[in-house]
Amino acid sequence: MNVPRSKLFLAGDRLDQLAQAMAAGADALSIDLEDAVAEADKVASRDAVARLLRESRLPIQVWVRVNGADSGHLVHDLQALRGAHVDVINLPKAETPGQVEFVHRMLDSLGEVPGRSRAPWIVPTIESARGLRHAADIAAASPRVLALQLGAGDLARSTGITDRTAGLATLRTLLSLAAAEAGVASLDSTAHDVVELAAFEADARAARALGMRGKSCMHASHAAIANLVFAGASRATPP
Numbered sequence: 521m522n523v524p525r526s527k528l529f530l531a532g533d534r535l536d537q538l539a540q541a542m543a544a545g546a547d548a549l550s551i552d553l554e555d556a557v558a559e560a561d562k563v564a565s566r567d568a569v570a571r572l573l574r575e576s577r578l579p580i581q582v583w584v585r586v587n588g589a590d591s592g593h594l595v596h597d598l599q600a601l602r603g604a605h606v607d608v609i610n611l612p613k614a615e616t617p618g619q620v621e622f623v624h625r626m627l628d629s630l631g632e633v634p635g636r637s638r639a640p641w642i643v644p645t646i647e648s649a650r651g652l653r654h655a656a657d658i659a660a661a662s663p664r665v666l667a668l669q670l671g672a673g674d675l676a677r678s679t680g681i682t683d684r685t686a687g688l689a690t691l692r693t694l695l696s697l698a699a700a701e702a703g704v705a706s707l708d709s710t711a712h713d714v715v716e717l718a719a720f721e722a723d724a725r726a727a728r729a730l731g732m733r734g735k736s737c738m739h740a741s742h743a744a745i746a747n748l749v750f751a752g753a754s755r756a757t758p759p
Contacts, residue, residue, distance in 0.1 A: 521607060521666070522581075523666060523667050523705040524546070524547035524581055524707075524734050525547050525733075525749075526545075526548070526735060526742070526743040526746035526747050526750070527546060527547065527548040527549075527550050527583060527735070528544050528548070528549055528736075528737045528738075528740060528742075528743050529585075529710065529736065529737070529738055530549055530551050530552065531556035531557060532551055532552055532553045532556060532557045532566070532569045533556070533557050533558075533564070533565040533568075534556075535551075535569070535572060540740065543740075544737075544741075544744075545743050545744055546746075546747075547734070547743075548582070548583055548607075548608070549578065549580050549581070549582055550585055550610060551584050553565060553566055553585060553586055554585050554586065554587050554588065554612050562593055566596065566600050569584065569600075570601055570604055573604035573605050573606055574603050574604045574605070578605065581607050582605060582606055583606075583610050584601060584608075584610065585610040585612060586598060586609060586610070586612075587612070588612045588613040589613070589619045598623065598627070599626075603630070607640055608640055608641045608642070608643050609623060609627065609642050609643070610643045610644075610645060611643070611645065612647065613645065613648065614645060614646060614647075614651050615648055615650045615654065615658075616654060617654065617657045617658050617660070617661035619658075620661035621661050623642055623662075624662040624664055627639040627640060627664070639664065640664070641665070642665050642666065643665070643666050643667050643668070644658050644659070645668075645669040646658070646669065646695055646698075647671030647674035647678070648675060649675070649678060649679050652698070655668060655695060655698035656702050657702075659698060659701075659704050665704055666705070667699065667706060667707050667733070668695055668702075668704060668707070669706075669707045670692060670708055670709045672688060672692075672708075673709065675691055676691065688726075689726070689730060692706075692708065692726075692727055692730040692731070692732060693730050693731070696731030697731075699731075700731065706731055707734045707736065708727035708732040708736065709735075709736055710735070710736035710737060712738065717745060720742050720745055721745045721748075721749060724745060725749055728749055728753060733750060734746065734750050734753070735749070735750065
């Protein structure tokens, strides 16, 4: 499995938009059970997503962004995905290697899925100063870690960084260095406040120049641009 050049988010409570998201041409589809789903809707969304992915093998790389370790939902999210066709578990707000080790052990208990050669990969998202400080150890905490994902919005807010140019470049560089130390890829976060295509392309090119190998997308129109910008970037699965 390759590290995706583009990863398009789909809210877990908006599965009615699945066909539209699939048509965007992204390398991966990230079904979000975390920030995109209100607390009151999390159980119903989790059940709907798990049912869909047990009954269907989507013709695209499938990620599920579960809820974080401190949310009270993580164990239930992972248990619900038993037997589901999921390629990557995206763990948000990762701050310690132990959180990744816990997900690894949980995935071991989920059992095999017909047609899948191994348990899902894990991609921790780094969204805090603590997580960034431990990023290399987080990436090395499991042989199933495929990449580190930058959560630039929360990371910038939690550190007081407001400079989108130098500040964001610093965060990208530090995450790329941590990922390189652990021998995995680094992936850029979505640009929530960027919609215009030329601005998105410029943002993606800045990320690639600092070692990122792919980018999250909130808008379907951004997927093709990310595919173009990150074409030829190292996409090998870690050993």
